[in-house]
Amino acid sequence: MRKNTCLSLFLSLAMLVFMNACESPSGQNQPTSTAETQEAPEYAIVIHGGAGTITKANMTPEKEAAYNQALNEALDIGEEVLKNGGSALEAVEKTIMYLEDNPLFNAGKGAVLTNAETCELDASIMDGSDQNAGAVAGVKYVKNPIRAAIAVMKNSPHVMMAGTGADQFALEQGLDTVPNEYFYTERRLEAIRKAKAREEKTGMIGQRHDEKYGTVGCVALDKNGNLAAGTSTGGMTNKRWGRIGDSPIIGAGTYADNATCGVSCTGHGEYFIRYTVAADVAHRMAYLGESVEEAANFVINKKLVEKGGSGGLIAMDAKGNVAMPFNTEGMYRGYARPGERVVKIYGE
């Protein structure tokens, strides 16, 4: 009985492994949002600017052009670092700083507002070469939360800091601080007032499912073959009670390990925490032998879809293979490798 169970387990798992390892690259199931390379490129970078109800129908040509330009400029910045031999970590830092400073995205300037009409920002970083990591949650005054996350990783014995204490640490580290109002934009002030009016009428807290998850993220591969991943966000419109989403959670919103991949997520954060999405992609690669595209695609388009969790992610392995799956209408996204540049907004 035991032997039979073992044998059939062995056979079914072996089949699974064989199918995973050998079929997909040329098979039917290959996701369309990916790009596979055979040889590792000199460097590679992939970014996202949030997923959600992003359709041609609710976009103006001006807005579309602005997002395309911003995504290209972000990739330019990261590519410049990598081309000149900079580290993956530095490329992620500089690229995310640009996205934080750009008011188009829900991170840094342009972040959504909390119920108290403040901006409370989250960010995290992970270095794939040694799996060191850093994160801040609920910071209000550090201009670039991604830099605070990097300072936590490099200059403290900790991985995660939150609230006033995290701002205090950033200040002690000499990082630029700004008044909280620096992060405000007219558009987000309007959004919070609408959300509050809706809450008063319907009692519904937080975002609607058809709204946008405007996190930003970046995964880079440098000339030394090291991966790094980072994520930054203003979180959810109308959040309160010090709510923390997946973005500053290592294993949920961000993960990196040279042996598997770097990942940055965007979406309904609670689901990404419960299903440890970023770590799951890496673990599926490590333990099931899936490719980065198979693992990322399974987690976003099968597991999360079944559970009702909406969003997307970017992931890249140490050979520069890129996956950008999402189960929403669109996701601001793009990647660059030497001589290659892709920027996309809508589903295909």
Added chain:
Amino acid sequence: MRKNTCLSLFLSLAMLVFMNACESPSGQNQPTSTAETQEAPEYAIVIHGGAGTITKANMTPEKEAAYNQALNEALDIGEEVLKNGGSALEAVEKTIMYLEDNPLFNAGKGAVLTNAETCELDASIMDGSDQNAGAVAGVKYVKNPIRAAIAVMKNSPHVMMAGTGADQFALEQGLDTVPNEYFYTERRLEAIRKAKAREEKTGMIGQRHDEKYGTVGCVALDKNGNLAAGTSTGGMTNKRWGRIGDSPIIGAGTYADNATCGVSCTGHGEYFIRYTVAADVAHRMAYLGESVEEAANFVINKKLVEKGGSGGLIAMDAKGNVAMPFNTEGMYRGYARPGERVVKIYGE
């Protein structure tokens, strides 16, 4: 070339799967800190009260008796719930409440003090039946942080709340609140003063590696076959900057999924976050076909040891198989199944 790679990948993975599935139960590698059952018991519960430098040499008979009594009383409480048909969730709640109220443990009353000489508490819970989860970080006034974590899971759209906002939520939920001084004990006041004096002399922040990680945790299996896991802690002595450890991080300090196992960790939290320890145990079971004891033992005694991360965990699968590995000198721990009770402190 590609075909050869596939074939050899297939063969090595198949071997691995075969070895994992068939060899260990009777093999040499079986860890000693585990207990395997063939038939699922009616219910089961496993607890820990922290890992670290816990040796006969630095223990008095009185202290040893007090810890043994406390662990037994905690198991009594959880067993009572489960025996009477209560849910795994309720058993975890009641058991951890007892450990939080008991000043012997670093959770609730008796928590370690921060650099500011306050208590800032973290807790998390996960329900294995639907993978819903809740967590609070850095709360100062809610008497039983585990109850706040459960309220976040059940009565909010969120998974994680931090700081003042989380305390505010607990208050709105009608949970008991106390002045922060309620948590203080003479022993922890002494410890923080020693830690600060040491820091002044040596510049060293935080705990020494040879100190104790006093988190508490519980995993329960109820009569309906559902698993739940919870963790509660005061964190690290002399912590500052709003440092968050692994205890409130789903996938790091706590995880539960009926399909694999429930897990609660204790140790040097930064390592448990970076290596997503709790989720890794579950993923190794799901993807590699390892047993709960093989997975838990690998992560604690191989992966973490290689990385320099000290601590331990408790884990249980839906058949009531228990693992309690640790890579420190000791771990307060125990489990109960119908007619069976084990309570241990030191290594074997």
